Amino acid sequence: QQPVQSPQAVILREGEDAVINCSSSKALYSVHWYRQKHGEAPVFLMILLKGGEQKGHEKISASFNEKKQQSSLYLTASQLSYSGTYFCGSVNFGNEKLTFGTGTRLTIIP
Amino acid sequence: DAGVIQSPRHEVTEMGQEVTLRCKPISGHDYLFWYRQTMMRGLELLIYFNNNVPIDDSGMPEDRFSAKMPNASFSTLKIQPSEPRDSAVYFCASSFERTSWTEAFFGQGTRLTVV
Numbered sequence: 577q578q579p580v581q582s583p584q585a586v587i588l589r590e591g592e593d594a595v596i597n598c599s600s601s602k603a604l605y606s607v608h609w610y611r612q613k614h615g616e617a618p619v620f621l622m623i624l625l626k627g628g629e630q631k632g633h634e635k636i637s638a639s640f641n642e643k644k645q646q647s648s649l650y651l652t653a654s655q656l657s658y659s660g661t662y663f664c665g666s667v668n669f670g671n672e673k674l675t676f677g678t679g680t681r682l683t684i685i686p
Numbered sequence: 687d688a689g690v691i692q693s694p695r696h697e698v699t700e701m702g703q704e705v706t707l708r709c710k711p712i713s714g715h716d717y718l719f720w721y722r723q724t725m726m727r728g729l730e731l732l733i734y735f736n737n738n739v740p741i742d743d744s745g746m747p748e749d750r751f752s753a754k755m756p757n758a759s760f761s762t763l764k765i766q767p768s769e770p771r772d773s774a775v776y777f778c779a780s781s782f783e784r785t786s787w788t789e790a791f792f793g794q795g796t797r798l799t800v801v
Contacts, residue, residue: 605786617777617792618729625787663729667786672717673742674785676729 577601579666581677588654588684596649596680598664607647608665608674609638611658618663621649651682659684690793692778698799704766707796709778710759717785720753720763721777723795729777735761768800 579600586594598607606625610618622631624640624647631638635652651658661679668675691710699705711718720732733743738755746753750769755761765772775797779790 608785608789617794620789620791623787623789665790671742672736672785673731673734674719674779674790675731676721678728 578675579664579677581664581680583680584678585681586683588682590656590684590686591653594651594654594682596662597646598677599646600666602668603644605667605669607640609649610663610665611660612663613660654684656684656686658682690778690780690791692793692796694796695794696797698801699768701769701800702767704764705768705798707763707776709761709793711761711780712791713759715780715782717781718755718761719779719790721779723775723777770800773798773800
């Protein structure tokens with residue numbers, strides 16, 4: 577079952593913050609976050625496994641709620657290099673299917 | 687390691703022709719995934735393998751699509767006959783362990799155009 581991402585697109589000025597949300601109707605085993613630049617392959621950012629977990633990567637961090645049905649990706653003080661499409665990927669209990677949401681296109685303008 | 691290697695990078699074919707996409711996963715990775723990416727449908731999981739065995743092919747759109755993994759270092763995705771609606775970017779990805787707790791590494795993709 578595909579996770580639901582929002583918003584579909586965000587336009588920010590350099591230095592602004594953004595939040596991207598990912599939700600599932602069922603509790604997940606884990607949630608992944610990837611970024612894809614135009615014309616390139618998706619690149620792994622981070623994975624969250626535990627309910628209530630928060631994890632950071634430079635100025636990019638993510639959380640996983642206690643029920644393991646919602647995750648958010650936080651981009652702080654955005655840089656031009658953050659532009660791209662962000663995907664959350666979900667893995668359900670009992671299998672290894674990594675299923676992606678529809679993506680959030682992030683555009684950073686100077 | 688060179689990463690996940692896909693070939694060809696671009697393929698243009700005529701409707702009705704057979705198309706074969708190839709993937710070499712990262713050495714030692716147990717899981718291999720085939721995805722299709724389009725603007726309308728995003729990144730769709732087509733099939734995944736564990737230790738060369740197909741585990742879930744529920745995402746394969748039609749019988750025209752087939753995938754094999756004859757050994758740990760090679761997989762193919764075949765479309766026969768191809769149709770214009772198959773035009774997409776096809777990604778192969780591999781992971782060392784279960785994707786429940788580890789990342790997937792993507793190849794650079796094959797851009798398929800069926801005319």
